[in-house]
Amino acid sequence: MKKLIRIKQLHHVSLVCRDLQRSVVFYRDMIGLEQIERPDFDFEGAWFALGAGQLHLIVDEARIPNNPLEPHSRNPHFAIRVEDYNETVKWLKENEIEMIEKPHSKSGFAQIFCQDPDGYLIELHVPQEELRKSL
Structure with missing residues (x-):
């Protein structure tokens, strides 16, 4: 093709x-x-x-959707690769940002999902092998 x-x-x-x-x-x-x-x-x-x-x-x-979806990994989102999974989780918790953790996702990425103030879903992730190295 x-x-x-x-x-x-x-x-x-x-x-x-x-x-x-x-x-x-x-x-x-x-x-x-x-x-x-x-x-x-x-x-x-x-x-x-x-x-x-x-x-x-x-x-x-x-142009903003009136009803943000509940956070779920299958909702429309964009992904950002981060340096350190555990530091990212710690930072989000310290700043009281609600998140969904999926360190063992079948995707091959250790994922964290959170939402921005308008309800847009953001995936923060590292390759799972990097997470395993840090354990």
Whole structure:
């Protein structure tokens, strides 16, 4: 089968949010993403470095789902690889961020799922062999 689109990498994920400052604090201070410069659009938002890609927050309350789903690993989400599973769990607990731990997931990743202030699901993970090395 001929490839029609030759993809290099995922560039960014965009999420709409209700309260920009609350979301900025969450992604910057709780998740640890670096806020980066954003063009002067005619609407509020913020951009963050996310590995080789970016996370874009956009304020547009009309486009946010009204009923966030209960946290579940099969809900739509994006994943961030972290350095240390146990340190991440400890940090989330210290900051009272509700999470679901799946250290032995069949995916091959030791996974942690949490939600941002607007209910978007985030997977934080390490390869399971890295978790086994730390035990």
